[in-house]
Amino acid sequence: MKHFRKMIWPYMIWAGIIVVLPLLMIILYSVTKGGNELLNIQFTFENFKRMTEPIYVDVFVKSFKLGIISVIICLLAGYTLAYLITSFSEKVQSVLILVVTIPMWINTLLRTYAWISLLSDNGLINTVLVKLGFEPINMMYTDFAVVLGLVSDLLPFMVIPIYTSLSKMDHSLIEAAHDLGANRFKTFWRVTFKLSIPGVLNGVIMTFLLSISTFVIPKLLGGGQYTLIGNLIENQFISIGDWNFGSAISVILAFIILMSITFMKKIDKDEIEEE
Amino acid sequence: MSEVLIELKGLSKNFGDQQVLKGIDLNIRENEFLTLLGPSGCGKTTTLRIIAGFEEPSHGEVIFDGVDIAKIPSYKREVNTVFQKYSLFPFLNVYDNVAFGLKIKKMDKKLIEHKVKRMLKLVGLEGFDKRDVTKLSGGQQQRVAIARALVNEPKVLLLDEPLGALDAKLRKEMQIELKKIQKEVGITFIFVTHDQEEALSMSDTVVVMHEGVIQQVGTPEDIYNEPENRFVASFIGESNIIEATMIKDCLVSFDDYEFECVDKGFKNNEAVEVVIRPEDIDIVKPKEAKIKGKVSSIIFKGVHHEIVVETKHRDYLIHTTDYFKPGLEVGLKFGPDDIHVMYRMDWENGGN
Numbered sequence: 001m002k003h004f005r006k007m008i009w010p011y012m013i014w015a016g017i018i019v020v021l022p023l024l025m026i027i028l029y030s031v032t033k034g035g036n037e038l039l040n041i042q043f044t045f046e047n048f049k050r051m052t053e054p055i056y057v058d059v060f061v062k063s064f065k066l067g068i069i070s071v072i073i074c075l076l077a078g079y080t081l082a083y084l085i086t087s088f089s090e091k092v093q094s095v096l097i098l099v100v101t102i103p104m105w106i107n108t109l110l111r112t113y114a115w116i117s118l119l120s121d122n123g124l125i126n127t128v129l130v131k132l133g134f135e136p137i138n139m140m141y142t143d144f145a146v147v148l149g150l151v152s153d154l155l156p157f158m159v160i161p162i163y164t165s166l167s168k169m170d171h172s173l174i175e176a177a178h179d180l181g182a183n184r185f186k187t188f189w190r191v192t193f194k195l196s197i198p199g200v201l202n203g204v205i206m207t208f209l210l211s212i213s214t215f216v217i218p219k220l221l222g223g224g225q226y227t228l229i230g231n232l233i234e235n236q237f238i239s240i241g242d243w244n245f246g247s248a249i250s251v252i253l254a255f256i257i258l259m260s261i262t263f264m265k266k267i268d269k270d271e272i273e274e275e
Numbered sequence: 276m277s278e279v280l281i282e283l284k285g286l287s288k289n290f291g292d293q294q295v296l297k298g299i300d301l302n303i304r305e306n307e308f309l310t311l312l313g314p315s316g317c318g319k320t321t322t323l324r325i326i327a328g329f330e331e332p333s334h335g336e337v338i339f340d341g342v343d344i345a346k347i348p349s350y351k352r353e354v355n356t357v358f359q360k361y362s363l364f365p366f367l368n369v370y371d372n373v374a375f376g377l378k379i380k381k382m383d384k385k386l387i388e389h390k391v392k393r394m395l396k397l398v399g400l401e402g403f404d405k406r407d408v409t410k411l412s413g414g415q416q417q418r419v420a421i422a423r424a425l426v427n428e429p430k431v432l433l434l435d436e437p438l439g440a441l442d443a444k445l446r447k448e449m450q451i452e453l454k455k456i457q458k459e460v461g462i463t464f465i466f467v468t469h470d471q472e473e474a475l476s477m478s479d480t481v482v483v484m485h486e487g488v489i490q491q492v493g494t495p496e497d498i499y500n501e502p503e504n505r506f507v508a509s510f511i512g513e514s515n516i517i518e519a520t521m522i523k524d525c526l527v528s529f530d531d532y533e534f535e536c537v538d539k540g541f542k543n544n545e546a547v548e549v550v551i552r553p554e555d556i557d558i559v560k561p562k563e564a565k566i567k568g569k570v571s572s573i574i575f576k577g578v579h580h581e582i583v584v585e586t587k588h589r590d591y592l593i594h595t596t597d598y599f600k601p602g603l604e605v606g607l608k609f610g611p612d613d614i615h616v617m618y619r620m621d622w623e624n625g626g627n
Contacts, residue, residue: 170360170362172358172360172362173362173364175329175349175356175358175362176356176358176362176363176364177364177375178328178329178348178349178350179327179328179349179350179354179355179356179424180350180355180375180376180379180423180424180427181350181351181376181379181380181427182350182375182379183348183350186379187350190375190379191364194364194366195365195366
């Protein structure tokens, strides 16, 4: 086995160049002033200080609120879907899982434009409503549109891990619970759900990560006034050109995500140890 | 004899177009250790699962304490199961696994603790409360599974090949222990196994099953000494099975001779089968017996020698503590008690 150890070196170098190095660059950018020469670096915490300005704090709060709402909806919808899928025969299950993952093959941009054509003021839904004699509803550029876009985008990331943990569950444990007097409802909460917690946490972490850093969906479905962390970072790098401030935001976001993941893993562990 | 607790009436079960149970009628009494014995696919596990409530019978009734429970879900039945692979909850420790059923019933905490502790003591796992069940040995997991089922004080404990995953020595120990536990708690145990030795050594009643049909019900002694047909005779222990003709009551003919026996109630000249256990045949001098032959092989088996004697019509298997040289001319002798007459099996492939 030791012999094969050498073989990981190309990968280590590759990962170093494309993952670790850029990460270090971002951290470096976040603690320096703009317009630095390579040999004359000026360190500063100014970038982080700027983040405490109410306008930016608001962006963070809004992003987290939206992220959490999307994750909760994804969880409820995703768990139900995964649970229903496992009740079919194995053949049907693999087809259904395929159906769930098909949207992931399509570019996010395209999918988001599809939502626009459905939700816009003279889009499909409103056209039908007007034809039926109802007032058209303004859906574009609202929280509703952004959450809808996010949920439809992220649902597979919730369904797959939950489905995986449900489908590999030992069915005799459910029989054992029934045998010991637990009805269907109690069996679900005391056994099935408990066994699926690792899948749930993986799904939550994944969808939360993706929803908090998204920028395409809020930009297209939320309109110009809708700024989330992702958009903020994008603007700093692409439109404004303040790479240092953009890096600082990224570092803070990464830190917050890291903390949330650690927190969730701890819940997972406590959950198991508590009983 | 104690009272009948469970009555299976005309129980049948189909999976698709395959009929795994073909009309099972069986009475199970209070406080008895009953074993369903048979090769895999004989329907023993399905019968157990119907009693537990995991399967619904296609036809027939399951009368429990005078009530038909065939359609009542498993969580409302007064039976508990020890599963083949134990099926302990991996996310709970030993104490909480055992307490699961009592917590579902919302029993008082103090009472739960008292009952769980007492049960852990009974199965020899005192002080294991906080242990992680996934880190226990097979034998210990087995004990947790038994405690988890028994703590609910069921009227019947169902055991689905619970010793199958244990090694030979542990298996023997658990056999003795299970029997002890059964005596101590004084309830009905229904035990499923394919191991005839296990069935004979533990049970009050053995039910031999084959291809979805009950072949024989009886005490271990009955099953061994008076098998009702070729399948039972060959499945339980080793035996010489001989096609014969019943001349009249207490007289049977095979291998060109007529022999006195103790069996009655067959038709005159009915085609039957005779079973003679290998340990019931004595090897004597040729002139002292009707059947004569030649020793063709002898194998040392520890307690006895396994000898094959070649005769005109067939090879006889004999167990004896004496040694006979291969090639020796011998006579085979057995008394009327040693001959057990059985009905001929009316289907094919029934045993060997």
